[in-house]
Amino acid sequence: xxxxxxxxxxxxxxxxxxxxxxxxxxVLRSDVPVLVDFYADWCGPCxxxxxxxxxxxxxxxxxxxxxxxxxxxxxxxxxxxxVMSIPSFFIIKNGKVVDQLMGGMPKEMLxxxxxAQL
Numbered sequence: 009x010x011x012x013x014x015x016x017x018x019x020x021x022x023x024x025x026x027x028x029x030x031x032x033x034x035v036l037r038s039d040v041p042v043l044v045d046f047y048a049d050w051c052g053p054c055x056x057x058x059x060x061x062x063x064x065x066x067x068x069x070x071x072x073x074x075x076x077x078x079x080x081x082x083x084x085x086x087x088x089x090x091v092m093s094i095p096s097f098f099i100i101k102n103g104k105v106v107d108q109l110m111g112g113m114p115k116e117m118l119x120x121x122x123x124a125q126l
Contacts, residue, residue, distance in 0.1 A: 023065035024075030028084050034073070036103040041125045042073040043118075046089065046096040048080050053112040054095045060115045064122065072122055101125050 026035055026044060035042045045061050047054035065074035079086040079094055089098060089105075099107040099121060107121050 023062055024073060026075045026077045026085070027082055031077075031085060034075070035100055038073050038100070040071060040073055041099055041101040041106075041122070042075065043068075043122060044098045044100060045074075045076045046079050046086055046091045046094055046098070047076055048078060048094055050080075051094050056112050057095050060118065063115060064118060067119075068122060071126060097121075099125050 024034060035044060043061075043064065045054075045057070047057070049055075061074060061076065064072075068074060077085050079091060089096070093110050095111065097109045097118065098105050106125055109118065109121060
């Protein structure tokens, strides 16, 4: 993974940025489960979930890849996953969607869904 591929880490956490250019290699071919957060910068509930997603990225570092897709910048990915509402969370394991959640939620709830895939 390189910045040139579009996957970047934010801050000290292991939160990734997924794009159409790196989605197959970083998500679909990942050796570990992946939590994908579809969001937009203008979305209030998305902004409210940002610290939760960042915390989960740190807590699951090495066991789960946690990252974001900006739905406005990556409309092809949002369309491919039929994202109708944001935030939308997808857990992808072995290249397949194994769980999907929508909207804001407590960190513990999202963590339970992640734990079910480990």
